Amino acid sequence: DIVMTQSPATLSVSPGERATLSCRASQSVSSNLAWYQHKPGQAPRLLIYAASSTATAFPARFSGSGSGTEFTLTISSLQSEDFAVYYCQQYNNWPYSFGQGTKLEIK
């Protein structure tokens, strides 16, 4: 099985600042990598697919990059509504697998 490792586990950032979240796969997943935003009591929302394509519901301040085993989610200027847990997920091989999540909190 492919193990996804996210870092850091918690990231404290002030509104308006930039946030960079990392995700590493134990073996290559090509560009078959998604990012989800998860807020308490809500369904996770697809944020990024194919490693770098932003879902239409999200603004341009969200961007994804990487391929193979190293991936990054960048939020260029944090807004209050962006504070949530973010998960990466590979869908290159079954079983699909998630990282443990990065909790993005207000500093």
Place this chain on the structure above:
Amino acid sequence: QITLKESGPTRVKPTQTLTLTCSFSGFSLSTSGMAVGWIRQPPGKALEWLALIYWDDDKRYSPSLKSRLTITKDTSKNQVVLTMSNMDPVDTGTYYCAHTRGYWGQGTLVTVSS
């Protein structure tokens, strides 16, 4: 608009079988390329894919849970059903159904307790 919603018991006893239903709208599971699956999250732990069923009835199961899982679809009712046998307290968590194109239900909390 694609929506999914999970339904089923909120509490089951150890050794019982859990049956969860995912009712969806906005797409047909008979359309080529479509797939719906189940994901769970124990409290404080990571998300885990459990099973996946494709439009052509191909199925995938988590290797560690394969012996306990069955996933089926009823295309006419727009439903996907997951059964998990021999439930244990460690199976407590929120269970989600999801379309592989990124749409998820709200999830349903299942507690395993005697």
